[in-house]
Amino acid sequence: MSQSTPTVRNPDLRSPRFMSRRGWWLVVLNLLIPGSAQVLAGNRRLGRFGLATTILFWMLVAVGIVLALAARGVLLAIVTFTPALVALAALAVFYVVLWVVLTLDTLRLVRFVRLAPRARGVVAGIGVLSLVVSLAGGGFVVANSIAAIGLLGIFAPGASEPPIDGRYNILLLGGDAGPDRLGLRPDSISVVSIEAATGAATIFGIPRNMEDVPFAADSPLWGPFPNGYDCGTECLVSYLYTYGEEHPDLYPDAAAENSRPGVEAMRDAAEGILGLEIPYYVLIDMQGFAQLIDALGGVEINVTERVPLGSNTFDDGSPADPIGYIEPGLQRMDGQNALWYARSRYGTTDYERMERQRQVQEAILRQMDPANVLLKFQGIAQAGSQVVSTDIPQSMLGYFVELAAKTKELPLTKIDFVPPLIEEEANPDFALIQATVDAALVPYTPSPSPSP
Numbered sequence: 446m447s448q449s450t451p452t453v454r455n456p457d458l459r460s461p462r463f464m465s466r467r468g469w470w471l472v473v474l475n476l477l478i479p480g481s482a483q484v485l486a487g488n489r490r491l492g493r494f495g496l497a498t499t500i501l502f503w504m505l506v507a508v509g510i511v512l513a514l515a516a517r518g519v520l521l522a523i524v525t526f527t528p529a530l531v532a533l534a535a536l537a538v539f540y541v542v543l544w545v546v547l548t549l550d551t552l553r554l555v556r557f558v559r560l561a562p563r564a565r566g567v568v569a570g571i572g573v574l575s576l577v578v579s580l581a582g583g584g585f586v587v588a589n590s591i592a593a594i595g596l597l598g599i600f601a602p603g604a605s606e607p608p609i610d611g612r613y614n615i616l617l618l619g620g621d622a623g624p625d626r627l628g629l630r631p632d633s634i635s636v637v638s639i640e641a642a643t644g645a646a647t648i649f650g651i652p653r654n655m656e657d658v659p660f661a662a663d664s665p666l667w668g669p670f671p672n673g674y675d676c677g678t679e680c681l682v683s684y685l686y687t688y689g690e691e692h693p694d695l696y697p698d699a700a701a702e703n704s705r706p707g708v709e710a711m712r713d714a715a716e717g718i719l720g721l722e723i724p725y726y727v728l729i730d731m732q733g734f735a736q737l738i739d740a741l742g743g744v745e746i747n748v749t750e751r752v753p754l755g756s757n758t759f760d761d762g763s764p765a766d767p768i769g770y771i772e773p774g775l776q777r778m779d780g781q782n783a784l785w786y787a788r789s790r791y792g793t794t795d796y797e798r799m800e801r802q803r804q805v806q807e808a809i810l811r812q813m814d815p816a817n818v819l820l821k822f823q824g825i826a827q828a829g830s831q832v833v834s835t836d837i838p839q840s841m842l843g844y845f846v847e848l849a850a851k852t853k854e855l856p857l858t859k860i861d862f863v864p865p866l867i868e869e870e871a872n873p874d875f876a877l878i879q880a881t882v883d884a885a886l887v888p889y890t891p892s893p894s895p896s897p
Contacts, residue, residue: 644851
């Protein structure tokens with residue numbers, strides 16, 4: 446009787462050459478198309494289930510690529526929706542477990558003892574590679590999904606809101622709550638106004654030492670300060686954060702709205718100064734700022750002059766010497782050096798500090814390109830969840846991310862209300878400030894292309 450022709454399912458166990466070639470194909474197919482090895486040589490039911498799951502996985506990847514290219518807003522809405530991230534993490538765990546099961550079953554089907562000795566290492570290596578790819582890929586998806594869920598937790602619940610007069614206005618506070626400070630003090634106060642149609646942005650810088658700030662008649666601060674913030678002596682706008690925290694009864698709904706009484710007091714002050722309605726805020730703890738910069742891999746800043754580091758005096762008021770210097774030139778700074786650069790008070794003015802803080806903010810935005818964020822997402826998400834608080838609704842996050850991408854492509858307008866524009870911090874011309882704001886917030890018009 447003649448011997449039947451060997452097949453992958455019914456191999457010739459006596460031929461090491463055939464078994465080696467068969468084993469090589471099985472592990473490669475398992476690596477590229479999980480489930481196919483079982484369809485060809487093992488449990489067809491398990492194989493078909495593995496193949497169907499693999500095809501579903503490929504379809505999800507294809508849909509993600511199409512959305513990223515043609516409908517990025519839809520993709521962002523999905524990946525900034527917590528239930529979708531939970532489902533993605535669960536699906537990744539399920540597929541990894543299935544792939545591991547399929548890989549181990551494939552190695553069983555290979556029958557190593559029947560392979561040629563020199564083929565055993567190669568076949569085993571490909572099998573191990575399948576395990577590594579499945580565990581690493583699934584672990585990456587799960588870890589980043591969990592990190593994203595944690596990051597989304599800082600955003601407020603609630604529905605999306607339309608722009609106000611075609612713009613989104615956001616209060617940016619840099620909270621300086623270092624170990625040498627009593628409580629948190631907004632050391633950096635800005636309002637960014639973004640045109641919804643184009644992404645064109647204007648940043649207004651408010652000096653922390655500005656005094657006599659006015660309030661709208663419907664502000665809770667109008668009652669104690671109908672003629673502007675007058676606390677007796679040196680009534681700086683930055684002190685209003687502490688005032689709000691000490692009088693939480695003025696803002697009883699702050700916590701329910703993902704805010705704090707101190708933030709609400711600062712928001713009312715910024716609205717009174719600029720004459721704008723500001724629906725959202727973002728508060729960044731400057732002490733945690735360094736962690737975010739380190740997660741990004743550092744920032745590049747063009748230092749125009751030598752910057753001494755430290756404070757002008759010790760706690761007892763005696764003069765202090767600089768503890769170091771940041772030299773002029775293009776410097777790549779880690780988080781700690783960038784924080785020193787932004788905060789240093791030695792031999793400097795608040796206006797110079799405002800400019801340095803703005804440089805650091807812009808450097809961070811430059812580092813926030815999609816590739817960098819994707820590669821370092823876990824660290825960025827962990828840092829972001831620790832240093833940021835905001836009342837921006839989670840439902841608007843995807844939209845704001847897409848709008849920010851447009852903003853990066855356009856020139857950024859920066860207006861700081863400091864000399865020579867505003868000469869006196871103690872008695873600022875608020876009418877001039879609001880007129881300047883109105884003049885700056887005109888619809889963006891692209892510059893005409895030069896004639897050939």
